[in-house]
Amino acid sequence: MESGAGKHWTEEEVKALLSVWSEKNIRKQLHGTLRNKGIFIYIAKRLQELGVCRDWKQCRAKYKNLKYEYRTVKYAHNSGDVTKTMKFFHDLDAILRYEPVTQLAAEENGRCSATEAQLNTSPTTDSVQ
Secondary structure (H helix, E strand, C coil), X not given: CCCCCCCCCCHHHHHHHHHHHCXXXXXXXXXXXXXXXXXXXXXXHHHHHXXXXXXXXXXXXXXXXXXXXXHHHHHHHHCCCCCXXXXXXXXXXXXXXXXXXXXXXHCCXXXXXXXXXXHHCCHHHHHXX
C-alpha cells in the first residue's frame, strides 16, 4: 500500500486508528504529553498489525486533524448549531470525553482549581509538613 503524505485516509484506516486510540493506555499516554513521537511510533506499529501502513508522522497528523475537527463540531453543537457534523463524531466523543477537560466545565465561579491544587501541593509546603 502506498503511504505518501498526501494520500487520503480510507474509512477503514480511520476506524483502525480510532480503535487503537480508544485503548485506555493510549489515551492516557496521549493526554497532556507534548513530546509524543514514541507513542505515535507505537500506534503506527499497532496499525501495521491491523493492515494499515502509515508512518508515525501520518498518524500524528491524522490524530491532530480529527481532534481539531471534533472540537470544532463540539463547539458548534454547544453554541446551538447542530447543522455542523463530521463522520466519526460519536466515536471521537466516546474517546475524548474521558480527557480531563471537565475541569473547565466544573469551574463555574471562574477560579482555576488546577492552579489552586498546584499551589496547595508546592514542594516547600510538602517539606515543611
